[in-house]
Amino acid sequence: DQQVKQNSPSLSVQEGRISILNCDYTNSMFDYFLWYKKYPAEGPTFLISISSIKDKNEDGRFTVFLNKSAKHLSLHIVPSQPGDSAVYFCAASHSSGNTGKLIFGQGTTLQVKP
Amino acid sequence: KAGVTQTPRYLIKTRGQQVTLSCSPISGHRSVSWYQQTPGQGLQFLFEYFSETQRNKGNFPGRFSGRQFSNSRSEMNVSTLELGDSALYLCASGPGASRTDTQYFGPGTRLTVL
Numbered sequence: 567d568q569q570v571k572q573n574s575p576s577l578s579v580q581e582g583r584i585s586i587l588n589c590d591y592t593n594s595m596f597d598y599f600l601w602y603k604k605y606p607a608e609g610p611t612f613l614i615s616i617s618s619i620k621d622k623n624e625d626g627r628f629t630v631f632l633n634k635s636a637k638h639l640s641l642h643i644v645p646s647q648p649g650d651s652a653v654y655f656c657a658a659s660h661s662s663g664n665t666g667k668l669i670f671g672q673g674t675t676l677q678v679k680p
Numbered sequence: 681k682a683g684v685t686q687t688p689r690y691l692i693k694t695r696g697q698q699v700t701l702s703c704s705p706i707s708g709h710r711s712v713s714w715y716q717q718t719p720g721q722g723l724q725f726l727f728e729y730f731s732e733t734q735r736n737k738g739n740f741p742g743r744f745s746g747r748q749f750s751n752s753r754s755e756m757n758v759s760t761l762e763l764g765d766s767a768l769y770l771c772a773s774g775p776g777a778s779r780t781d782t783q784y785f786g787p788g789t790r791l792t793v794l
Contacts, residue, residue: 570722598780609684609770609785610723617780655722664779665736666711666772670722 569593570658572671580679585643587674589656592637596658600668601630601641604653613654614641646678682707684773684786692792698759701789703771705752711735711776712754713783714746717768726769729754730776758791766793 571590579585587601597618602610616623616630616639623630629642643650653675657668685704693699705712711730715723725738729748746756752773758765768790774783 572722602785607787609772609787612782612784615780615782657723659779663736666713666728666730666774666776666779666781666783667725667736667738668713668723668783669725670715672720672722 568672569596570656570669570671572654572656572674574674575672576675576677578677578679579646581648582645585641585646585650585676585678587641587643587654587656587676589639589641589671590637591639591658591669593658593660593669594637595661596669597661598659599630599632599639600657600659601628602655602657602670603650604655604673610655643676646676648678648680651676651678684771684784686769686771686786686789688789689787690790690792692794693761694794695761695763697761698757699761699791700755700757701769701771701791703754703756703773703786705754705771705773706784709773709775709784710752711774711781711783712748712752713772713774714754714756715770715772716740717770717788718766723770726756761793763793765791767791 600615601613604610713728714726748754772783
């Protein structure tokens with residue numbers, strides 16, 4: 567049962583344009599969401615997070631939007647740079663219990679073309 | 681601060697053997713979580729340790745076990761290896777006081793079972 571889904575395995579955009587990565591979740595008890603970026607042969611690195619009490623969070627070129635009614639979040643990267651080419655994972659945290667357990671999506675491979 | 685380190689980085693084993701992987705968290709972090717990543721799958725949560733106690737466990741068979749030492753270093757063990765255990769095993773460390781604390785991943789151990 568995949569509770570966090572990233573339906574697009576890959577995305578290709580031109581340098582300077584906007585990249586939009588999408589993520590859907592099914593469990594209404596998720597209340598904290600994160601995006602991680604992963605380069606080959608490295609571990610995932612934290613990008614940005616959002617709490618369910620917000621609908622938007624911005625950090626530089628990265629903005630995450632949360633639509634609770636649709637159980638959908640998206641990561642916008644503007645402008646996209648070739649160095650952004652990586653696998654992006656969204657993850658969710660359940661509201662019950664004080665545990666660091668994260669539920670991850672399958673990942674979306676972003677390619678930014680120069 | 682030094683990042684999360686995992687040893688070994690690569691490992692080749694045969695079916696039926698057992699394996700022990702090690703994770704050294706960031707200094708001061710008390711929480712260590714383990715994840716399995718296989719092709720086409722996101723990161724699957726194995727277990728989390730906090731102050732030497734298992735705080736949460738994922739849906740993996742009992743062949744997968746772990747422990748945490750008083751210095752917060754953690755090990756995971758897989759007994760009676762199966763071909764399907766071939767994966768990238770990632771550990772993540774965090775302060776552990778709050779589930780929304782940012783977790784930092786190590787580079788992973790690539791396990792191949794022949």
